[in-house]
Amino acid sequence: MGRSLNLKELTRETPPLGPGHRLCAGCTASAIVRLVLMAADRPVVVVNATGCLEVATTVYPYTAWNMPWMHNAFENAAATVSGIEAAYRVRMRRGELREPLYFVAFGGDGGTYDIGLQSLSGALERGHRFVYVCYDNEAYMNTGIQRSSSTPLGSWTTTTPVGSVTVGKSTRRKDLTAIISAHRIPYVAQCAISHHMDLMRKARKAFDATGPAFLNILSPCVPGWRIEPSDTVRVSQMAVDTCFWPLFECEEGKLRVTVQPKEKKPVQEYFQIQGRYRHLLRPEHEALVAKMQQEVDQDWQRLKEGRIL
Amino acid sequence: MQTELGSGVDFYVNKAIGSAMESPGVEAIGAELVEVRWHGRGGQGAVTGAKILARAATKEGLWIQAFSEFGPERRGAPVLAFNRIGANEIRTYAPVEEPDVVVVIDPALLERAVLRGLKAEGWLVVNTPFSPRQVARNVSFSGTVATLDAAAVSREASLPPLANIPMLGALAAATGLIQRSALEEAVFETFRASLGEETARKNVRAVNLAWSQVRIGHYLDPGSTEEENECALPSWQELEPGGTLYQPGSARDYLTGMWRSSYPLFKREECNDCLRCWVFCPDTSIMTNEGKVTGIDLQYCKGCGVCAAVCPRDALKMVPEN
Numbered sequence: 277m278g279r280s281l282n283l284k285e286l287t288r289e290t291p292p293l294g295p296g297h298r299l300c301a302g303c304t305a306s307a308i309v310r311l312v313l314m315a316a317d318r319p320v321v322v323v324n325a326t327g328c329l330e331v332a333t334t335v336y337p338y339t340a341w342n343m344p345w346m347h348n349a350f351e352n353a354a355a356t357v358s359g360i361e362a363a364y365r366v367r368m369r370r371g372e373l374r375e376p377l378y379f380v381a382f383g384g385d386g387g388t389y390d391i392g393l394q395s396l397s398g399a400l401e402r403g404h405r406f407v408y409v410c411y412d413n414e415a416y417m418n419t420g421i422q423r424s425s426s427t428p429l430g431s432w433t434t435t436t437p438v439g440s441v442t443v444g445k446s447t448r449r450k451d452l453t454a455i456i457s458a459h460r461i462p463y464v465a466q467c468a469i470s471h472h473m474d475l476m477r478k479a480r481k482a483f484d485a486t487g488p489a490f491l492n493i494l495s496p497c498v499p500g501w502r503i504e505p506s507d508t509v510r511v512s513q514m515a516v517d518t519c520f521w522p523l524f525e526c527e528e529g530k531l532r533v534t535v536q537p538k539e540k541k542p543v544q545e546y547f548q549i550q551g552r553y554r555h556l557l558r559p560e561h562e563a564l565v566a567k568m569q570q571e572v573d574q575d576w577q578r579l580k581e582g583r584i585l
Numbered sequence: 586m587q588t589e590l591g592s593g594v595d596f597y598v599n600k601a602i603g604s605a606m607e608s609p610g611v612e613a614i615g616a617e618l619v620e621v622r623w624h625g626r627g628g629q630g631a632v633t634g635a636k637i638l639a640r641a642a643t644k645e646g647l648w649i650q651a652f653s654e655f656g657p658e659r660r661g662a663p664v665l666a667f668n669r670i671g672a673n674e675i676r677t678y679a680p681v682e683e684p685d686v687v688v689v690i691d692p693a694l695l696e697r698a699v700l701r702g703l704k705a706e707g708w709l710v711v712n713t714p715f716s717p718r719q720v721a722r723n724v725s726f727s728g729t730v731a732t733l734d735a736a737a738v739s740r741e742a743s744l745p746p747l748a749n750i751p752m753l754g755a756l757a758a759a760t761g762l763i764q765r766s767a768l769e770e771a772v773f774e775t776f777r778a779s780l781g782e783e784t785a786r787k788n789v790r791a792v793n794l795a796w797s798q799v800r801i802g803h804y805l806d807p808g809s810t811e812e813e814n815e816c817a818l819p820s821w822q823e824l825e826p827g828g829t830l831y832q833p834g835s836a837r838d839y840l841t842g843m844w845r846s847s848y849p850l851f852k853r854e855e856c857n858d859c860l861r862c863w864v865f866c867p868d869t870s871i872m873t874n875e876g877k878v879t880g881i882d883l884q885y886c887k888g889c890g891v892c893a894a895v896c897p898r899d900a901l902k903m904v905p906e907n
Binding site for chain 2: 283285288290291296298305306307333334335336337339340343469504505506510
């Protein structure tokens with residue numbers, strides 16, 4: 277099967293996403309894209325929802341992409357990739373095309389959890405053969421850090437401020453990975469940039485799936501999470517070590533945790549390295565943090581028992 | 586007037602206070618409407634500078650706008666901020682294309698491109714230790730050039746090395762656009778609200794130091810620059826349908842290395858070629874040969890420091906530029 281996931285060998289190839297893009301210094305979105313696409317052993321057609329990745333990699337008249345790439349609108353990356361994939365199948369059947377291809381759509385949490393969810397749900401239900409990748413930075417970062425339905429409880433954003441009346445976002449995040457798995461598609465996984473081999477193995481499985489596949493990848497954001505540019509990978513590692521962002525896959529309905537932290541750390545260790553959570557370390561928010569820890573523990577226990585919900 | 590002038594979201598203001606008849610600044614520059622373009626980098630305070638200039642102008646009864654470019658430019662990237670200042674109500678909300686004044690906050694951004702659209706009778710105000718003549722020659726600009734060593738001013742005022750406030754002083758002093766007292770007031774109010782009175786006073790001092798240290802020169806260079814000032818982008822009629830681009834990876838012509846303020850120093854002898862830096866580098870700036878790391882591509886490296894942070898050995902270390 278295809279090429280190996282040997283890093284040394286992959287360094288010889290043209291990167292799927294090249295330099296000269298204008299993502300923030302330290303942004304993890306470009307490495308996520310490269311790791312996913314390097315796992316493909318066929319040519320890939322990429323569709324991009326509106327968002328940081330789209331805007332910053334294709335500033336006219338430049339593109340940083342080294343493969344066919346299309347942007348349509350915010351809400352319809354999955355519908356656009358559906359159309360391309362359907363046309364490809366027809367032309368294969370007619371004998372007009374011969375080369376096997378993969379189709380991938382990238383969207384941020386805004387374009388996936390919120391604005392593009394309807395078209396994504398439709399594409400998954402119709403069974404198009406494509407991989408949808410959500411690079412999840414947990415808010416609308418492109419427009420200036422507004423909350424999305426992926427923003428976690430208690431997190432600061434410009435629309436969920438921290439003050440005497442509100443303490444960041446007042447509701448829990450939507451469990452998109454569970455929603456996607458409820459479509460009973462062949463492959464669903466959660467990944468993190470810090471665990472790059474786990475990420476690439478999951479991307480490979482997603483490409484090999486017999487129908488739609490979905491990867492939800494945590495993408496630490498320098499301005500939005502109020503972290504240092506050099507800290508993005510460390511913060512991702514801590515999200516996994518605290519089980520705040522557990523890594524698992526759901527293959528043909530069978531759930532499996534793929535990364536077990538050596539020692540599960542308390543959520544405070546994740547909060548204290550990010551400005552968006554710093555207020556939670558104040559004594560008056562102890563009860564909120566305890567509640568969040570309890571939620572993390574419950575989710576983790578459930579995943580270990582093999583249940584996604 | 587009460588306007589949010591702290592750091593925060595981009596904004597438009599267009600309100601006149603008092604009479605719009607007295608406008609010494611606008612007269613000084615000889616126009617009904619003065620347009621200013623600021624060149625800085627994300628985080629250097631170009632937008633704050635524009636906002637404070639606007640606040641000062643309202644104190645003189647002028648109509649104002651202050652806004653920044655809404656685009657994909659990120660932290661550390663070159664950014665633009667704009668002002669419109671006029672004696673009458675300002676109805677234009679378009680980007681400033683032909684500024685009367687160009688302010689360059691970051692010396693490294695000084696190149697011919699900053700002159701785009703700048704009127705021949707306009708002002709070029711630059712943060713640099715060099716003289717106006719050297720700047721005029723460097724970018725071959727015929728017009729009025731003002732220079733200020735903003736870093737020296739900040740040092741003298743015991744402020745962190747932010748150039749925007751000294752450059753505000755230089756801009757106002759050189760162009761006569763805003764009176765000193767109005768600018769002092771605006772600076773004081775802005776900083777008192779956000780950082781307290783002591784910092785506010787230091788910033789007012791920076792304005793005053795800039796006022797006395799700014800150097801001005803007027804140069805008549807017959808060389809026409811109009812052709813080079815032409816915008817390079819195609820018109821909408823010339824665009825491919827859908828904005829199609831045919832050159833994969835063409836962004837490699839856009840060098841992001843100038844965003845950097847520190848760079849990774851690579852020690853080959855410490856490297857075990859684990860390739861973690863290569864995996865995580867957001868800008869594909871880790872150069873390799875046969876699977877071995879050979880160095881850093883400083884044309885694109887934005888200086889984020891991720892490579893040094895993920896290196897399990899001491900093969901990569903961040904060091905400041907210069």
